[in-house]
Amino acid sequence: MTKAFITGINGQDGSYxxxxxxxxGYEVGGLVRRSSVAENQTYRINPIESKLKTYYGDLIxxxxxxxxxxxxxPDLIFNLAAQSHVRLSFDMPGFTxxxxxxxxxxxxxAAKENCEGARIYQASSSEMFxxxxxxxxYQRETTPMHPVSPYGCSKLYAYSIARNFRRxxxxxxxxxxxxxxxxxRRGTNFVxxxxxxxxxxxxxxxxxFLELGNLDSYRDWGHSYDYTKAMIKLLEYSEPxxxxxxTGKAHSVKDLCKVxxxxxxxxxxxxxxxxxxxxxxQELPYLQGDSTKAKQILGWEPEFTFETxxxxxxxxxxxxxx
Numbered sequence: 001m002t003k004a005f006i007t008g009i010n011g012q013d014g015s016y017x018x019x020x021x022x023x024x025g026y027e028v029g030g031l032v033r034r035s036s037v038a039e040n041q042t043y044r045i046n047p048i049e050s051k052l053k054t055y056y057g058d059l060i061x062x063x064x065x066x067x068x069x070x071x072x073x074p075d076l077i078f079n080l081a082a083q084s085h086v087r088l089s090f091d092m093p094g095f096t097x098x099x100x101x102x103x104x105x106x107x108x109x110a111a112k113e114n115c116e117g118a119r120i121y122q123a124s125s126s127e128m129f130x131x132x133x134x135x136x137x138y139q140r141e142t143t144p145m146h147p148v149s150p151y152g153c154s155k156l157y158a159y160s161i162a163r164n165f166r167r168x169x170x171x172x173x174x175x176x177x178x179x180x181x182x183x184x185r186r187g188t189n190f191v192x193x194x195x196x197x198x199x200x201x202x203x204x205x206x207x208x209f210l211e212l213g214n215l216d217s218y219r220d221w222g223h224s225y226d227y228t229k230a231m232i233k234l235l236e237y238s239e240p241x242x243x244x245x246x247t248g249k250a251h252s253v254k255d256l257c258k259v260x261x262x263x264x265x266x267x268x269x270x271x272x273x274x275x276x277x278x279x280x281x282q283e284l285p286y287l288q289g290d291s292t293k294a295k296q297i298l299g300w301e302p303e304f305t306f307e308t309x310x311x312x313x314x315x316x317x318x319x320x321x322x
Contacts, residue, residue: 122158
């Protein structure tokens with residue numbers, strides 16, 4: 001039985017990935033960062049927790065990574081743990097760099113020293129592209145990277161050191177450059193879940209308005225369920241790759257509001273207020289990925305569209321109002 005280890009196993013992506021891997025017959029382990037409220041830290045993996053081997057640890061504590069790798073002896077390692085909120089990275093740039101950049105370096109070093117033959121997936125991000133867009137309005141593997149947030153910068157370091165360890169030490173490390181991906185398991189401080197939850201609060205008379213930042217930011221939104229399948233395909237491929245995973249279609253935050261409120265029988269313009277505190281110090285206006293390489297080499301195709309993603313999130317969150 002092949003062993004797969006996931007840092008951030010209790011997150012949105014980690015939970016979907018663990019389910020996919022278990023369904024394929026993998027033995028699955030993962031790293032969990034301790035929370036003071038135990039009920040919060042594993043709720044996404046509660047249904048499958050008995051099938052998992054979890055270890056307490058932290059990316060900035062290399063000893064905890066080394067101990068987990070020595071005990072579990074993984075064949076595959078998926079590094080998904082991160083400080084993943086772009087807006088908050090401006091408030092906590094040092095912490096973001098420690099977790100996302102130095103943390104990735106710790107993962108690669110611990111793997112090199114304790115399970116050198118393991119294949120490693122590094123969760124890279126479309127935020128690394130920043131303001132750089134190709135003439136056809138897409139971002140792809142060859143697009144220059146000019147990040148505009150501490151988060152994007154930290155991810156670019158991790159992406160680069162992954163390529164360095166691949167070349168310098170022969171480690172099988174692949175970078176999945178994932179564009180925005182959401183799901184019913186997304187935290188409500190991210191804009192997709194915030195809009196869905198906020199619209200439902202208004203529909204059910206709990207609130208009158210929803211406060212947002214920049215409505216004109218465009219993002220390429222997919223579903224975490226689809227994107228975590230791509231992660232597995234990437235590590236199953238014979239050679240390490242740097243590859244974009246995206247839907248190829250961009251929508252604005254305004255588009256998101258229109259669709260969500262419309263599906264709930266409301267006009268978003270009557271309920272949205274702009275609050276400057278939700279604006280970033282430097283805005284990233286446009287992300288749209290070209291996943292041709294993933295489709296051709298990995299045979300990956302997303303099952304969810306933007307519309308069905310929104311419907312899935314509405315159905316999940318609305319169940320708690322009834």
